[in-house]
Amino acid sequence: MKQFLHLWVPIFLSNSIIMLAGIFDMIFLSHYSPQHVAAMAVCLSIYSLLFVSGTGILQGMMQELAEAYGRRAFDDIQKILKQSILIVGVLSVFAGWLLTHADPLLHLLKADSALQALIQPCLWLLAWTLPAHLLVRILYILTQACGQAKRVFYANIFYLIFKVSLAYCLIFGIQGYVPAYGVEGAFIAHLTVQWALLVVYYLIFLEKQLRVHWSGQFFHFKTLLKILRIGLPSAIVVFIDVFTISAIALLILPLGEIMVNAHQVARGLAGLLFMVPFSMSSAFSILVSTRIGANQVQSAWALTFKALRVVVASAVVLAVLIAIFQKPIVALFSDHTDVLTVSLALMFLLCWMHIFDAILVISVNMLRCWKVVIFPMFIFSGVLLLGGLGGGWYLAYHPVSLFNLNLDVSGISGFWWMLAISYTFAALMCLLCLALKYRKHLQTA
Known part of the structure; x- marks a missing residue:
């Protein structure tokens, strides 16, 4: 049970911190404008379907990494890590195109012109946020699978403090220095913090032996297939779960x-x-x-x-x-x-x-x-x-x-x-x- 608690407590606290950061955005915007809250809800509904699909695929990475770490096969860990980066690259291109060409979906949802004007720049920001968000997720999975979940928890404390502070300043503005951006400010903060977290986590929190070895072979078809065999069914399950709950809210x-x-x-x-x-x-x-x-x-x-x-x-x-x-x-x-x-x-x-x-x-x-x-x-x-x-x-x-x-x-x-x-x-x-x-x-x- 000691090993379990050593992993579970940081994972649970990390997930709770991430949820808390989103709740703060909603609280701030509820004091700014109801229309901006609606814009955030629409943007997050679209983004969450893409993000959870990506994290679902990366579940295959978690299983393979844990097994490789169990047999102390660090060469295999590098192969798994590199294939996961390739997966995120492909997903980011596809998701970025969808997020920047979402006009038909907004018309289908019957969003008025004022709401669309708020949503469209936010979706562009999210298109650039997703790669960093998924790459950070890879580093988290790598750290947790290698039994170092506390590092993820410490990084998420940094994320929460930085994200909430920056979001508050950009949503409401600082008189004479920073204009009030509203919902767009929340997503600018999200974009900035995710990329900053990616750099900080890789350079400071991640163990040196787990960092990517950029030299040598990058693509490994057999390893990629192993990840996708587990990851694709997991992604479908997660996507349908989120889709069903979102659809009920509309129905x-x-x-x-x-x-x-x-x-x-x-x-x-x-x-x-x-x-x-x-x-x-x-x-x-x-x-x-x-x-x-x-x-x-x-x-x-x-x-x-x-x-x-x-x-x-x-x-x-x-x-x-x-x-x-x-x-x-x-x-x-x-x-x-x-x-x-x-x-x-x-x-x-x-x-x-x-x-x-x-x-x-x-x-x-x-x-x-x-x-x-x-x-x-x-x-x-x-x-x-x-x-x-x-x-x-x-x-x-x-x-x-x-x-x-x-x-x-x-x-x-x-x-x-x-x-x-x-x-x-x-x-x-x-x-x-x-x-x-x-x-x-x-x-x-």
Whole structure:
């Protein structure tokens, strides 16, 4: 457990710091202009789909790095690092083109001319931010996979202080020195800090033996293929997860502002809760992959099942705490009476979903360690799109009559019912897949 805590605590704190930096931007802009808040929301919705797809592909890098570090193969670590840089280069060109040619999407979203005028320069800034953001992510993964997660935490403290200070100055301006840029200032700060962090982390925080050896062969097809075999299915899963939640936010617009705000409250709380099993799963997957790389297969399987127990137990504890203290917790997100009423009605479903979301994320991460990625991808994608999104939309807007059971239109709760059911089914199927993989191991051992 000491090794796990040594990894998990810095990873969890690092993820929390990154979320906190985004929250500060929203708080600053909410005191600047509601229109600028809307512009930031649209920009981040587009950017997040591209960024999480990139980080999903880089998950393949994490597994390969941890295994290579387990067998102390530093030449292989260099190959993995170089292929990851090539992947980021290709992704950045593609994403940059999309971000700088987003006019058709803005018209589809029916953004007015004033909002488009705010969004377009921000998307240009994000096009130049993404390469640095993904390259920093590579360095973080490299450091964490080699058991030095504390360095990432220290770097993120630097990031938070620099980012929040610069964003405040550029959003509101400094009289007589710096004009007020509003939402554009937030993204200028993001661009500046990401590139500064990339340079500072590489030169100061990263161990010299882990730095890129620029001489010699850079492209290695076999290593690239290994990363993509794990990374591409992971990217699809992450993309569909983010896409589904974003799509629900759009599909509930006809239900009115109260329902939309209640959904945002539940979504925000679910996101905060998810940071715990997500960071635990990242830490455990590094430890399991390291043992696999060191050819300690039985020890790796023992740690796999220990990871399941720890993550599920923590999820149950968190769900119980939310159920007990739901009123004061929800009140932190909103003070509107109607929004609070609807949000509280969703808390049971949120607690249910959190438990099985935790089971799902640890199961998928453990399966990824054992090179099983295609089945979880199809299960998660199919269930979430058809059940969570499609089924939720049907329940939200249509009455249901089935086996003498008559249900009225469910509204926002219809989406959350189907999300909870979808995550439950997907989690149980992935658990079954992990059990079958272990059974196959016992038969061949």
